[in-house]
Amino acid sequence: MSTDTGTTSTDPAVRPFHVEMxxxxxxxxxxxxxxxxxxEREPVDDQSQGVQLATVHDLANYxxxxxxxxxxxxxxxxLPQFMTEIDGLDIHFIHVRSPHEGALPLIVTHGWPGSxxxxxxxxxxxxxxxxxxxxxxxxxxxxxPSLPGYGFSGKPAATGWDPERIARAWAVLMRRLGxxxxxxxxxxxxxxxxxxxxxxxxxxxxxxxxxxxxxxPPDILGHIRNGxxxxxxxxxxxxxAYGQVAYATYHRGYGVIQGxxxxxxxxxxxxxxxxxxxxxxxxxxxxxGHLARLFAGHPYGAITRDxxxxxxxxxxxTNTATSAARLYWQQAVTGKNFYAAANVSLPAxxxxxxxxxxxxxxxWTEQAYHKLIYFNEAGRGGHFAAWEQPDxxxxxxxxxxxxxR
Amino acid sequence: xxxxxxxxxxxxxxxGDAIADLQRRIAATRWPARELVKDRSQGVQLATIQELARYWTADYxxxxxxxxxxxLPQFTTTIDGENIHFIHVRSPHADALPLIITHGWPGSxxxxxxxxxxxxxxxxxxxxxEDxxxxxxPSLPGYGFSGDPAEDGWDPGRIARAWAELMRRLGxxxxxxxxxxxxxxxxxxxxxxxxxxxxxxxxxxxxxxxxxxxxMPADSxxxxxxxxxxxxxxxxGSAYFQEQAxxxxxxxxxxxxxxVAxxxxxxxxxxDSYYKISRAFVDGQPAGNLTRDHILDNITLYWxTGTGASAARLYWEGGQAAAAAAGKPRPEMKLPxxxxxxxxxxxxxxxxxxxxxxxxxxYFHEAARGGHFAAWEEPQxxxEEVRASFRPLR
Numbered sequence: 001m002s003t004d005t006g007t008t009s010t011d012p013a014v015r016p017f018h019v020e021m022x023x024x025x026x027x028x029x030x031x032x033x034x035x036x037x038x039x040e041r042e043p044v045d046d047q048s049q050g051v052q053l054a055t056v057h058d059l060a061n062y063x064x065x066x067x068x069x070x071x072x073x074x075x076x077x078x079l080p081q082f083m084t085e086i087d088g089l090d091i092h093f094i095h096v097r098s099p100h101e102g103a104l105p106l107i108v109t110h111g112w113p114g115s116x117x118x119x120x121x122x123x124x125x126x127x128x129x130x131x132x133x134x135x136x137x138x139x140x141x142x143x144x145p146s147l148p149g150y151g152f153s154g155k156p157a158a159t160g161w162d163p164e165r166i167a168r169a170w171a172v173l174m175r176r177l178g179x180x181x182x183x184x185x186x187x188x189x190x191x192x193x194x195x196x197x198x199x200x201x202x203x204x205x206x207x208x209x210x211x212x213x214x215x216x217p218p219d220i221l222g223h224i225r226n227g228x229x230x231x232x233x234x235x236x237x238x239x240x241a242y243g244q245v246a247y248a249t250y251h252r253g254y255g256v257i258q259g260x261x262x263x264x265x266x267x268x269x270x271x272x273x274x275x276x277x278x279x280x281x282x283x284x285x286x287x288x289g290h291l292a293r294l295f296a297g298h299p300y301g302a303i304t305r306d307x308x309x310x311x312x313x314x315x316x317x318t319n320t321a322t323s324a325a326r327l328y329w330q331q332a333v334t335g336k337n338f339y340a341a342a343n344v345s346l347p348a349x350x351x352x353x354x355x356x357x358x359x360x361x362x363x364w365t366e367q368a369y370h371k372l373i374y375f376n377e378a379g380r381g382g383h384f385a386a387w388e389q390p391d392x393x394x395x396x397x398x399x400x401x402x403x404x405r
Numbered sequence: 406x407x408x409x410x411x412x413x414x415x416x417x418x419x420x421g422d423a424i425a426d427l428q429r430r431i432a433a434t435r436w437p438a439r440e441l442v443k444d445r446s447q448g449v450q451l452a453t454i455q456e457l458a459r460y461w462t463a464d465y466x467x468x469x470x471x472x473x474x475x476x477l478p479q480f481t482t483t484i485d486g487e488n489i490h491f492i493h494v495r496s497p498h499a500d501a502l503p504l505i506i507t508h509g510w511p512g513s514x515x516x517x518x519x520x521x522x523x524x525x526x527x528x529x530x531x532x533x534x535e536d537x538x539x540x541x542x543p544s545l546p547g548y549g550f551s552g553d554p555a556e557d558g559w560d561p562g563r564i565a566r567a568w569a570e571l572m573r574r575l576g577x578x579x580x581x582x583x584x585x586x587x588x589x590x591x592x593x594x595x596x597x598x599x600x601x602x603x604x605x606x607x608x609x610x611x612x613x614x615x616x617x618x619x620x621m622p623a624d625s626x627x628x629x630x631x632x633x634x635x636x637x638x639x640x641x642g643s644a645y646f647q648e649q650a651x652x653x654x655x656x657x658x659x660x661x662x663x664x665v666a667x668x669x670x671x672x673x674x675x676x677d678s679y680y681k682i683s684r685a686f687v688d689g690q691p692a693g694n695l696t697r698d699h700i701l702d703n704i705t706l707y708w709x710t711g712t713g714a715s716a717a718r719l720y721w722e723g724g725q726a727a728a729a730a731a732g733k734p735r736p737e738m739k740l741p742x743x744x745x746x747x748x749x750x751x752x753x754x755x756x757x758x759x760x761x762x763x764x765x766x767x768y769f770h771e772a773a774r775g776g777h778f779a780a781w782e783e784p785q786x787x788x789e790e791v792r793a794s795f796r797p798l799r
Contacts, residue, residue, distance in 0.1 A: 039657040039714035043557045049721055050655030159441045253648030253656075260644045264448030264673045266437035268659030268666035275659025275666060282655045322437035329447055 011176045017081040017092060019073050019152065021317050026069050029273055029316055033064040036274045047288055051278045058295035059281070060274050063309055069317070072310040075120065083152075084176060086169040089161070092116075092152035093145035095177065098127040100139035104405050105179040106397070107143040107170055111188020112258075112324055113280040114384065115151040117311040119144045121302055121390035126397065133391070137405070138398040145173060147189065149323030151314050156323065162330045163192040164200070171202035180204045183401050187211035187385055189327060195342040207347035207373065209400040211385045211393065213360035214342040215368035216245055221337055224249055237361035244358040245339050254282060258328035266322030269315070276321055277312050284357040287383045301381065301388030341368035349374035349400030351393070355382025374400040410574055415479040415490060415550065417471050419709055424467055427664055427708055431462045434665045445679055446641075449669040453683040457672075458665055460686065460697055467709070470702040473518065481550070482574065484567040487559070490514075490550035491543040493575065496525040498537035502799055503577040504791070505541040505568055509586020509610075510649075510716055511671035512778065513549045514542045515703040519694050519784035524791065531785070535799070536792040543571060545587065547715030549706050554715070560726035561590040561719075562598070569600035578602050581795050585609040585779060587719055597736040605741035605767065607794040609779045609787070611754035613762045616727065620761065627755040634752035638675075642751070645673060649720035657714025660707075667713050668704050677749035677776040693775070693782040743768030743794030747783075749776025768794040 041053040079094050094116055097103070106126065110118045125132035126140040146153035148161045148169070170193065174182050183206050186194040191210040198208045216224075220242065223231060230242040248255075257265050268275045281291050291308065294300040315321045331338065339358070342348075348369035352360050354377065366372050376396060381389035436455070440447040477492050492514055495501070504524065508516045523530035524538045544551035546559045546567070568591065572580050581604050584592035589612035596606045614621050615635065623632050648656050659666040672682055681692035682700055691697065707713055742763035746754040748771070756769045770790060775783035779790075 037662050037711070039654070039661040039711065040553045040555075042654040043555060043718075049718065050652035051658070052654065056658060155438055156441070157438075250647075251651050253644065253651045256644040256647050260641050261448035261673060263437070263440040263450070264645075264669050265659075267449065267454060267669035268656075268663055270437040271435050271666055272659050272662040275662050278655050278658040282652055319435065319437065326441070326447070 011084070011178075014082050014084045014176065017083040017152065019076050019081070021069065021073065025317055029069075029313070030064055032273050033060050036060055047285060047292070051281050051288065052292065055281070055292040055295055056274060056278055059277055059309075062295065062305055063273070063277070063312075067306065067309045067313075069313050071306070072117075072313065075310075079120075079123070084173065086172050087165070089148055089156055089169075090154035091145055091148070091169060091173060093143055093173065094119075094123070095143050096123050096127045097141045098139040100130075100136045103127070103139035103141045104401060105143065105174065105177075105182035106140040106401075107145065107174060107182065107184045108386070109145065109170070109184070109186035109190030109193045110147065110150070111186070111190050112327065113283055113311070113315070114188065114387075115311050115314050116144050116146055117307065117314060118384055118387045122386045122394050125390060125394035129398070132394065134394070134398055138402075140397070141179070143174065143177065145170065147324070147327065149326055150320055151318055155320065156326075159330065159333070161327070162334055163189065163196045166193050167196035167200055168202075170197060171200065171205065174204065181206055183207050183209065183404060185209045185397060188383065192331070192338065195344050198342075198344040198346040198348060201346060205346065206404045207349065207401065208344070209349040209351070209374070209397055211351050211353060211396075212356060212358070213350045213352070213365045213368065214339060215360055215364040216241070216337075216339040217341055217364060217367060221340060235361065235363060238363060241358055241361050241364065248284075248339075248357060254279065255328060258325040259332035260329065262322060262325035262329045265325060269321030269325070270319055273316050276316055279321070280312055280315065284383060286355045286357060290382070302390055303384065303387050307387065343368065345370045347371045347373045347404060351385070351396040351400070352377045353381040353383070353385050353389070354378065355380075357383060373403055409483055412480050412482045412574065415481045416475050417479075417550070419467065419471060423709055427705070428462055431458050431664050434458060434663070445676065445683075449672050449679070450683065453672070453687055454665060454669050456686040457668055457697075457701070461664070461668075461701055465698065465701045465705070467702075467705050469698070470515070470705065477518075477521065482571070484570050485563065486556075487546050487554050487567070488552050489543055489546070489567065489571065491541055491571065492521070493542075494521050494525045494540045496537040496539050498528075498534045501525070501537035501539045502795060503541065503572065503575075503580035504538040504795070505543065505572055505580065505582045506780070507543065507568070507582070507584040507588030507591045508545065508548070509584070509588045510719060511674055511703070511707070512586065512781070513703055513706050514544055515699065515706055516778055516781040517542050520780050520788050523784060523788035527792070530788070532788070532792060536796075538791075539577070541572065541575065543568065545591070545716075545719065547718055548712055549710050552710070552715075553712065557722065557725075559719070560722040561587070561594045562726060564591045565594035565598055566600075568595060569598065569603065572602065579604055581605055581607070581798060583607045583791060586612075586777065587723075590723060593738075596740045596742060597738050599740055603740065604798045605743070605795065607743040607745070607768070607791055609745050609747060609790070610750060610777070611744060611746075611758055611762060614752075614754065614758050621758045622761065625755065625757070627753070628757060631752045631755050631758065638751050642675065645670065646720060649717040650724040651721070653714060653717035653721045656717060660713025660717070661711055664708050667708055670713070671704055671707065675751050675777050678778055681749075681776065681782070694784055695778065695782045699781065738763055739765065741765045741767040741798060745769075745779070745790040745794070746771045747775040747777070747779045748772065751777060767797050
């Protein structure tokens with residue numbers, strides 16, 4: 001794959017970027033994992049008290065003895081990576097142009113506890129469809145930025161980098177790359193950024209695709225806040241989503257911690273790799289279950305142990321877990337609810353993955369995305385769709401954006 | 406096989422290796438960037454925790470704490486299958502009233518050390534001989550030297566039953582109980598269970614109101630202020646509560662592996678105590694008895710006993726018990742109860758709320774100073790409250 005910067009951007013503000021971690025930092029990480037002081041085993045036989053000791057043992061053993069960071073570094077450095085300053089902050093991004101003429105530019109935004117590592121498996125199917133079961137007319141140019149405070153992007157030194165501001169920065173990035181017609185995609189925090197872009201309607205943005213729908217109507221959110229049972233007039237799909245959002249609202253300790261005390265948890269995440277790894281494993285019950293089995297030797301879609309530890313190692317080696325956690329705080333101080341209806345008028349497409357922790361009902365989704373051009377329930381996959389099921393997500397993006405080309 | 410009921414003397418003897426390892430880990434701390442705000446609204450501030458870490462490695466002496474604990478009569482005994490550590494100090498005065506005090510989170514018996522003298526030996530501390538108490542200070546299961554329960558189910562109700570057995574085993578046919586924070590949950594449960602011999606309780610935290618805000622009157626300015634304080638706590642100050650109630654094991658990995666992570670987690674309890682502790686470190690201005698050494702005694706105890714995860718689990722247990730009890734009427738509280746409201750507490754409990762929760766309220770008072778860690782911060786005021794509250798029950 002070419003890393004020739006001359007063909008990738010003409011803007012002098014865009015600098016080529018390579019990852020190169022100091023050997024001392026990599027050795028220090030290994031030392032800290034090996035010196036891990038473990039708690040007692042949880043007194044329950046399931047994940048009801050959090051990440052289980054056996055899983056953390058499996059992960060720590062592999063991280064300290066089998067895992068090779070330099071392999072991840074080489075993988076990243078084989079891709080065209082860049083750095084550019086937007087709104088006072090260095091933004092890192094991967095930018096891969098399709099070999100096909102007329103490819104549709106696409107900006108994909110990762111979430112938490114992810115990074116650009118999540119998106120690496122969709123780069124080839126999207127940019128080179130003819131080699132991956134698609135046709136030349138499905139080709140995308142792909143831009144994959146690291147969120148502010150995440151991975152190799154800069155850490156904001158002041159408050160204010162909420163999804164709205166990130167969305168404005170992404171529009172600047174696409175313009176700077178010379179794209180006049182493009183689309184945007186995201187799940188998790190990426191869905192909030194994509195929706196904010198769509199609401200802002202920057203010149204050139206044709207539409208968005210999300211794999212996590214923000215679609216809960218305001219009155220329903222009120223009921224959830226009050227701890228009410230689901231209103232009786234909800235459909236079965238709405239009742240299911242009601243239960244899922246209500247559960248998430250009251251069982252996301254990490255979300256509340258990161259939303260109100262990112263600095264406090266930051267002392268953990270900066271100082272103990274195993275503490276960080278456990279924190280990142282505990283996103284939602286279904287994903288955790290898959291990951292626990294993965295580290296016990298069972299496959300989890302396309303995600304390997306190395307993939308998962310690449311992502312965890314990026315958080316560790318860049319020491320960005322605190323600045324990443326701050327995105328929750330930044331959203332919380334705006335008073336916005338992550339699940340609230342996106343209120344998007346640009347063309348929008350939604351794919352529902354069956355293992356996602358909230359499975360969107362079509363009814364609410366149509367109200368939240370006023371021009372819903374595509375809605376599909378995928379056959380398999382969960383929260384990390386691009387990572388777990390890159391072929392399925394790639395197929396969804398081709399289908400979703402076909403009418404916008 | 407009947408349970409062994411023997412009581413064994415206990416002394417702390419921390420291996421030098423463990424102290425050296427703690428020192429090494431603090432010195433090797435890798436820090437996050439400074440918070441982006443000028444207050445605690447993003448959590449424990451970097452300047453505070455860095456000064457704590459500096460003092461911890463440069464000036465702090467765990468052996469002094471160890472000697473202080475070992476100067477007190479400490480014991481262990483097995484109750485309901487679990488090892489229970491406790492301090493037991495008998496008063497020099499005859500007819501002293503036996504009192505069991507339960508600490509909370511993020512506390513330990515360290516919180517209560519300064520009240521041992523005034524409560525057991527009142528004539529040496531501004532009181533009268535008839536105010537004397539025999540004192541029992543247990544470590545909650547999963548906390549400090551009690552160690553980690555190997556099975557689930559140790560909710561406040563089960564702990565309360567264990568405490569009744571402890572008092573019976575110590576030969577006390579008449580006694581009283583006291584607590585704040587999680588200790589208030591245990592003490593309230595003891596009151597509702599009303600074991601033989603328990604005469605009444607005193608609380609410095611109206612824990613019961615937290616679980617039943619809708620049932621509390623909200624008309625007077627005091628009542629509305631208390632409600633507003635609880636809402637603020639729920640919205641922006643209770644994340645640690647939710648994490649420990651749902652994922653104690655997950656946060657446990659950091660609390661066992663990083664002393665600074667543990668210290669930060671424990672400092673972030675409530676606004677009043679956080680700023681007091683922060684001033685103790687950053688400005689060298691402790692509030693009352695909340696000194697740098699005392700704060701680090703408590704944190705070091707958590708570290709050396711490796712109980713960060715097991716202590717957090719009490720919130721999970723409380724959550725399980727609350728879910729199981731949902732919709733069922735609370736067992737009636739028939740025993741006399743006293744309540745002291747300290748001004749820096751998470752919410753200032755109004756008298757009307759105390760009356761609502763405890764129909765047989767024998768004592769209510771608003772203390773002039775002090776916060777969530779009342780016994781620790783203001784041992785003299787706390788002692789006077791306990792004396793006054795239990796006087797009618799002697």
